[in-house]
Amino acid sequence: MFAVEVRDHMMIAHSLKREVFGPAQGLHGATFVVDAAFFTQDLDDDGLGIDIGLATQVLGDVLKPLNYQNLDDLAMFAGKVTTTEVLAKHLFDAIAAKIAAGELGPGSGRIEKLRITLHESHVARAWYEGAL
Amino acid sequence: MFAVEVRDHMMIAHSLKREVFGPAQGLHGATFVVDAAFFTQDLDDDGLGIDIGLATQVLGDVLKPLNYQNLDDLAMFAGKVTTTEVLAKHLFDAIAAKIAAGELGPGSGRIEKLRITLHESHVARAWYEGAL
Amino acid sequence: MFAVEVRDHMMIAHSLKREVFGPAQGLHGATFVVDAAFFTQDLDDDGLGIDIGLATQVLGDVLKPLNYQNLDDLAMFAGKVTTTEVLAKHLFDAIAAKIAAGELGPGSGRIEKLRITLHESHVARAWYEGAL
Amino acid sequence: MFAVEVRDHMMIAHSLKREVFGPAQGLHGATFVVDAAFFTQDLDDDGLGIDIGLATQVLGDVLKPLNYQNLDDLAMFAGKVTTTEVLAKHLFDAIAAKIAAGELGPGSGRIEKLRITLHESHVARAWYEGAL
Amino acid sequence: MFAVEVRDHMMIAHSLKREVFGPAQGLHGATFVVDAAFFTQDLDDDGLGIDIGLATQVLGDVLKPLNYQNLDDLAMFAGKVTTTEVLAKHLFDAIAAKIAAGELGPGSGRIEKLRITLHESHVARAWYEGAL
Amino acid sequence: MFAVEVRDHMMIAHSLKREVFGPAQGLHGATFVVDAAFFTQDLDDDGLGIDIGLATQVLGDVLKPLNYQNLDDLAMFAGKVTTTEVLAKHLFDAIAAKIAAGELGPGSGRIEKLRITLHESHVARAWYEGAL
Numbered sequence: 001m002f003a004v005e006v007r008d009h010m011m012i013a014h015s016l017k018r019e020v021f022g023p024a025q026g027l028h029g030a031t032f033v034v035d036a037a038f039f040t041q042d043l044d045d046d047g048l049g050i051d052i053g054l055a056t057q058v059l060g061d062v063l064k065p066l067n068y069q070n071l072d073d074l075a076m077f078a079g080k081v082t083t084t085e086v087l088a089k090h091l092f093d094a095i096a097a098k099i100a101a102g103e104l105g106p107g108s109g110r111i112e113k114l115r116i117t118l119h120e121s122h123v124a125r126a127w128y129e130g131a132l
Numbered sequence: 133m134f135a136v137e138v139r140d141h142m143m144i145a146h147s148l149k150r151e152v153f154g155p156a157q158g159l160h161g162a163t164f165v166v167d168a169a170f171f172t173q174d175l176d177d178d179g180l181g182i183d184i185g186l187a188t189q190v191l192g193d194v195l196k197p198l199n200y201q202n203l204d205d206l207a208m209f210a211g212k213v214t215t216t217e218v219l220a221k222h223l224f225d226a227i228a229a230k231i232a233a234g235e236l237g238p239g240s241g242r243i244e245k246l247r248i249t250l251h252e253s254h255v256a257r258a259w260y261e262g263a264l
Numbered sequence: 265m266f267a268v269e270v271r272d273h274m275m276i277a278h279s280l281k282r283e284v285f286g287p288a289q290g291l292h293g294a295t296f297v298v299d300a301a302f303f304t305q306d307l308d309d310d311g312l313g314i315d316i317g318l319a320t321q322v323l324g325d326v327l328k329p330l331n332y333q334n335l336d337d338l339a340m341f342a343g344k345v346t347t348t349e350v351l352a353k354h355l356f357d358a359i360a361a362k363i364a365a366g367e368l369g370p371g372s373g374r375i376e377k378l379r380i381t382l383h384e385s386h387v388a389r390a391w392y393e394g395a396l
Numbered sequence: 397m398f399a400v401e402v403r404d405h406m407m408i409a410h411s412l413k414r415e416v417f418g419p420a421q422g423l424h425g426a427t428f429v430v431d432a433a434f435f436t437q438d439l440d441d442d443g444l445g446i447d448i449g450l451a452t453q454v455l456g457d458v459l460k461p462l463n464y465q466n467l468d469d470l471a472m473f474a475g476k477v478t479t480t481e482v483l484a485k486h487l488f489d490a491i492a493a494k495i496a497a498g499e500l501g502p503g504s505g506r507i508e509k510l511r512i513t514l515h516e517s518h519v520a521r522a523w524y525e526g527a528l
Numbered sequence: 529m530f531a532v533e534v535r536d537h538m539m540i541a542h543s544l545k546r547e548v549f550g551p552a553q554g555l556h557g558a559t560f561v562v563d564a565a566f567f568t569q570d571l572d573d574d575g576l577g578i579d580i581g582l583a584t585q586v587l588g589d590v591l592k593p594l595n596y597q598n599l600d601d602l603a604m605f606a607g608k609v610t611t612t613e614v615l616a617k618h619l620f621d622a623i624a625a626k627i628a629a630g631e632l633g634p635g636s637g638r639i640e641k642l643r644i645t646l647h648e649s650h651v652a653r654a655w656y657e658g659a660l
Numbered sequence: 661m662f663a664v665e666v667r668d669h670m671m672i673a674h675s676l677k678r679e680v681f682g683p684a685q686g687l688h689g690a691t692f693v694v695d696a697a698f699f700t701q702d703l704d705d706d707g708l709g710i711d712i713g714l715a716t717q718v719l720g721d722v723l724k725p726l727n728y729q730n731l732d733d734l735a736m737f738a739g740k741v742t743t744t745e746v747l748a749k750h751l752f753d754a755i756a757a758k759i760a761a762g763e764l765g766p767g768s769g770r771i772e773k774l775r776i777t778l779h780e781s782h783v784a785r786a787w788y789e790g791a792l
Contacts, residue, residue: 001394002349007387009517013409013425013466018178022185023464029409029425033518043353046282047345052388053286068419070409081179085134089175121405122429122782123139124184130133141781145673145689145730150310154317155728161673161689165782200683202673213311217266221307253669254650254693255271256316262265273649277541277557277598287596293541293557297650332551334541385537386518386561397790398745403783414574418581439749442678443741448784449682477575481530485571519535520580526529546706550713609707613662617703651667652712658661 001112002049005037006056010063014071014082027072032087032118034063035127036095038104039113051105058103062094084118088128092116096132133244134181137169138188142195146203146214159204164219164250166195167259168227170236171245183237190235194226216250220260224248228264265376266313269301270320274327278335278346291336296351296382298327300359301393302368303377315369322367326358348382352392356380360396397508398445401433402452406459410467410478423468428483428514430459431523432491434500435509447501454499458490480514484524488512492528529640530577533565534584538591542599542610555600560615560646562591563655564623566632567641579633586631590622612646616656620644624660661772662709665697666716670723674731674742687732692747692778694723695787696755698764699773711765718763722754744778748788752776756792 013029036059040049066074071082080086092114102108115129145161168191172181198206203214212218224246234240247261277293300323304313330338335346344350356378366372379393409425432455436445462470467478476482488510498504511525541557564587568577594602599610608614620642630636643657673689696719700709726734731742740746752774762768775789 002352002390002392004349004390005388007518009519011420011424011426011517013423016179020178020180020183024407026464027409027423027466027469028407028464029427029466030407031425031427031517043347043349046284047280047347047350048284049349049390051284052348056387068422068424070423073423083175083179084184085136085175085181086179088134121407121427122403123188123405124137126134126136126181128134139782141783143684143688143690143781145687148311152310152312152315156671158728159673159687159730159733160671160728161691161730162671163689163691163781200686200688202687202689215307215311216316217268217307217313218311220266253671253691254667255320255669256269258266258268258313260266271650273651275552275556275558275649277555288539290596291541291555291598291601292539292596293559293598294539295557295559295649332554332556334555334557337555385539385559386535387537398748398786398788400745400786401784412575416574416576416579439743439745442680443676443743443746444680445745445786447680448744452783479571479575480580481532481571481577482575484530519584520533522530522532522577524530544707548706548708548711611703611707612712613664613703613709614707616662651716652665654662654664654709656662 001039001041002043003037003039004049004052004055005035006052006059007033007035008056008059008063009033010067012066012069012071016081016083018081030120032120034059034091035117037115038111040110041112042110044107044110048107050107050111054103054105058095058098062091062098084120084126085128088116088118088126092128092130099132133171133173134175135169135171136181136184136187137167138184138191139165139167140188140191140195141165142199144198144201144203148213148215150213162252164216164252166191166223167249169247170243172242173244174242176239180239182239182243186235186237190227190230194223194230216252216258217260220248220250220258224260224262231264265303265305266307267301267303268313268316268319269299270316270323271297271299272320272323272327273297274331276330276333276335280345280347282345294384296384298323298355299381301379302375304374305376306374308371312371314371314375318367318369322359322362326355326362348384348390349392352380352382352390356392356394363396397435397437398439399433399435400445400448400451401431402448402455403429403431404452404455404459405429406463408462408465408467412477412479414477426516428480428516430455430487431513433511434507436506437508438506440503444503446503446507450499450501454491454494458487458494480516480522481524484512484514484522488524488526495528529567529569530571531565531567532577532580532583533563534580534587535561535563536584536587536591537561538595540594540597540599544609544611546609558648560612560648562587562619563645565643566639568638569640570638572635576635578635578639582631582633586623586626590619590626612648612654613656616644616646616654620656620658627660661699661701662703663697663699664709664712664715665695666712666719667693667695668716668719668723669693670727672726672729672731676741676743678741690780692744692780694719694751695777697775698771700770701772702770704767708767710767710771714763714765718755718758721758722751744780744786745788748776748778748786752788752790759792
């Protein structure tokens with residue numbers, strides 16, 4: 001199986017208002033360096049799994065509404081705890097929707113699996129991976 | 133599938149006393165930067181795959197008996213060759229035991245898979261991944 | 265499952281002569297930092313998945329005919345577009361052939377899976393992974 | 397000249413309320429991976445520039461009041477814009493004060509220079525370096 | 529002294545046609561991950577050494593004429609050997625000219641020193657640093 | 661000023677037998693990823709600060725007598741504590757001697773400064789930098 005992975009990042013504020021989070025219950029923030037990996041069984045006639053330019057564009061597009069935001073204020077996260085895992089799944093769903101809409105180009109339908117990894121520091125990261 | 137991965141390290145001495153290891157048959161050592169990845173199908177009500185604080189604690193706990201040691205002197209490795217692969221499996225088993233004992237918190241039972249990666253230099257690493 | 269991964273690199277010129285590649289249609293180049301991961305179910309009596317020295321040797325051997333070359337001039341890529349994905353598959357096939365020929369030592373037959381990752385920059389990479 | 401450098405991190409929220417910051421004027425956040433480098437002309441009788449354990453302790457101590465905070469709420473930053481550069485200087489001053497107080501051990505007086513680097517993403521960082 | 533450093537990259541082909549370069553005499557290529565560090569003695573009223581957005585813009589601007597090119601074909605390098613060092617100096621001069629032209633904003637005049645680092649692989653890099 | 665930096669590594673055992681080292685007093689070990697940076701004011705007619713091939717060769721040569729060794733057993737370190745700083749200075753002296761002997765080629769005399777960095781983990785490193 002082939003995979004193409006591109007990287008971008010976002011810088012957000014949020015609070016994790018549950019007892020389990022200890023000091024992270026207060027308003028703080030994070031840089032998330034985000035990797036999006038697109039998996040295909042085959043390559044197209046141009047030797048591509050996906051168009052890396054479109055992949056980079058789509059990753060930037062889904063990060064844009066979150067970047068430089070306080071996630072506590074965003075309607076899309078109302079009632080949710082915006083842990084790294086939850087954000088990975090949110091970005092997975094957002095990119096999956098764009099793939100379904102054909103925004104990864106003619107090869108969109110070939111993408112079988114997607115993995116979104118969020119690096120939150122030099123010692124911790126989380127990811128969500130799923131079939132499409 | 134979700135995964136949460138945390139990082140720590142240990143600095144050990146050992147010798148690999150088999151002919152295949154060439155110069156590594158003598159007493160030498162390594163820094164192993166160790167990643168532990170915990171895989172779950174779902175998140176709990178707090179939006180967590182696992183509690184990253186407990187994950188970091190447990191990784192530190194299993195590294196502690198090895199860190200700053202000469203592995204050749206440790207009873208737990210008697211008769212074994214402490215290659216990077218063997219150490220990855222050793223740490224996998226040690227963390228798996230802690231998961232079974234509930235040390236990863238109420239969500240311990242949700243962990244389906246575990247991967248332990250040991251980076252031994254900028255050009256070599258090894259890992260062991262298995263279901264729980 | 266165990267894995268051992270080693271790293272090397274190559275520096276090549278090429279052109280990607282299809283419209284989809286935009287500015288990359290012209291002659292340009294890349295450094296590819298290449299990781300080769302060898303997967304086995306078990307370890308041998310020496311505690312090895314594979315011999316890491318042989319793995320490094322074999323990776324260097326398959327990179328050698330490409331390193332410092334203009335890929336457009338190589339017969340092995342005639343009629344092909346040498347995308348990162350295509351190169352990952354090319355190196356996969358080349359190492360798989362060496363495994364089949366026993367060049368990974370007596371444990372060659374134990375290798376069940378292989379993954380070749382090419383890092384083309386700090387923001388993009390691709391890989392091919394397959395069973396042997 | 398010798399240098400010893402240690403790494404830790406902090407996760408903070410803040411807003412940069414000046415027109416020049418564009419979208420970063422709103423409340424957002426960052427993970428800062430922080431390196432502290434301690435420079436000495438000589439080593440002590442134990443072969444040390446500084447005690448790396450104390451260095452790590454002191455770095456953690458100065459990060460603690462900022463970690464998991466909204467910097468906009470902290471009295472120490474009242475009237476300041478908490479850019480990466482300002483934070484680098486803040487941490488420099490905080491560690492310099494601890495060095496002056498002898499918290500780096502008997503060798504504190506030997507430290508001639510200090511550099512604090514804040515990595516805010518995979519593509520941007522800032523530092524402040526000064527004599528003591 | 530303060531520094532702000534930003535990162536980008538370029539992918540180029542070239543040949544190094546002198547005997548000393550051995551196999552690199554032929555046409556090959558490289559990805560250069562490029563860091564540009566801007567040094568100032570002080571910060572402005574907004575807490576900035578330089579505007580990081582402008583820094584990123586200017587770095588992208590000087591890379592653009594080289595990116596996806598065969599450097600052997602560019603008039604600006606006629607009669608030159610485009611080693612990593614030569615390219616570091618070329619980019620230094622190009623950014624220094626933009627600083628002199630005020631393209632780093634009102635704070636351009638405050639920049640005292642500049643360093644351009646080119647990472648050509650995971651094991652080699654070169655840089656040029658100079659006063660302005 | 662120009663710099664060219666190359667990377668290699670060594671894996672050693674040692675003990676740090678002074679009270680200040682706590683648990684590191686016992687026999688343990690480390691992987692040191694080693695960077696050697698060579699500084700020159702000018703480039704030669706081939707556009708080189710130094711010959712990167714020779715730099716890599718010389719770095720490998722000075723690491724060889726230490727790699728896969730127990731430093732406690734080496735005569736060259738008798739009576740010394742082999743801290744990261746001491747090892748940085750040892751490697752500095754060894755490479756400086758080779759530069760003095762002309763082993764960096766005809767441009768050896770142009771090297772004005774040398775810096776040796778030892779990365780001992782993902783969170784700690786030390787270096788020695790000096791004029792030649």
